[in-house]
């Protein structure tokens with residue numbers, strides 16, 4: 001019998017094969033209730049069952065049961081179109097761990113396609129997944145080229161070579177990169193040591209967010225260390241279907257954390273935080289690393305979780321601004337951190353926080369989705385900007401570099417003068433705006 005997704009000339013290529021098989025125990029939990037559909041960005045945009053979580057789970061199950069070819073075009077297309085935003089997972093009453101399914105399916109496809117790729121395709125993919133983001137040198141070189149292009153306006157020329165989208169997303173690289181550093185203690189006696197996860201893009205594109213994070217952790221009475229032997233979290237490799245490489249990156253970070261003697265591993269990029277918290281799962285089949293990975297994952301915290309859980313320095317100043325918060329998918333859905341960032345923003349005197357419609361719907365960034373699925377990324381980006389515009393906010397606050405880049409690019413295109421800030425940046429601004437009561441009194445007296 002011919003199976004779906006095959007032709008008579010092209011017999012079925014593969015079902016799932018070990019390792020990294022999407023677990024039947026996970027897809028069999030789906031009761032097809034459809035409660036996840038209204039939270040799925042691609043379903044909301046297409047209103048098509050196959051572009052929904054339920055549809056994709058059915059496809060994965062069909063491959064798992066040998067009814068559909070792993071390399072069927074439609075299957076590959078749906079596994080790529082999914083943002084891996086995990087909104088469906090957070091909405092599911094049956095506890096379907098959708099992330100495990102999509103990431104397993106992508107690993108299966110990538111492995112099956114590998115021998116069919118040309119040498120050039122293998123080299124480019126290997127460079128993007130295993131070199132560019134995982135090694136700081138290549139990314140630093142790319143950042144230097146972008147900086148040069150921005151200064152000389154050669155970035156306009158880049159569009160001619162098909163790099164327009166990448167250039168449009170690039171932030172203005174006008175500050176020196178953030179460097180690793182040895183332990184820094186706060187002004188008051190430290191109550192613990194935090195390791196700051198540097199990440200790949202953050203030190204180059206958002207050095208101010210890292211600097212603000214260090215200051216905010218100090219205000220939470222934590223000493224901070226950012227050792228150079230940590231590295232990429234592996235999220236891009238997992239999303240690209242290369243969990244083997246992600247495992248090697250995970251081991252490096254586990255060793256760096258153990259060596260540092262830190263009490264907590266602090267992350268200010270939601271995508272990285274979600275990946276780091278899942279090291280226990282990533283290394284579950286490796287008996288030599290399983291327990292170390294679980295211990296590590298249990299110590300990972302988003303910076304908003306850390307700051308929300310402690311008493312902060314009370315000397316915080318006012319920020320008379322109208323702001324709105326964009327939930328990063330990998331913070332809200334993958335880590336289920338929703339209230340902490342909002343509670344932190346509520347601590348800022350005179351900040352007016354207005355909720356954005358669909359604040360937890362993916363903005364279309366999703367790692368490199370913007371580059372691999374530009375049309376859907378653009379639709380979701382425009383939807384987000386329209387929702388943002390409806391709030392009339394002057395600043396949009398988020399907690400992930402991909403969201404920040406996508407929002408900033410959308411705002412530029414729409415000609416909207418709205419600032420994009422990380423939660424810790426806005427908190428840090430509020431502390432900088434503080435003036436001690438005597439100074440305030442003196443200032444008030446001099447105005448009279």
Ligand code: SF4
Nearest residue numbers: 030031033034036092
């Ligand atoms: S909500 Fe859960 S059980 Fe219901 S269709 Fe979606 S994945 Fe399946």
Ligand code: SF4
Nearest residue numbers: 040082083085086088
């Ligand atoms: S991960 Fe996101 S895009 Fe993919 S099926 Fe779930 S909700 Fe839809």
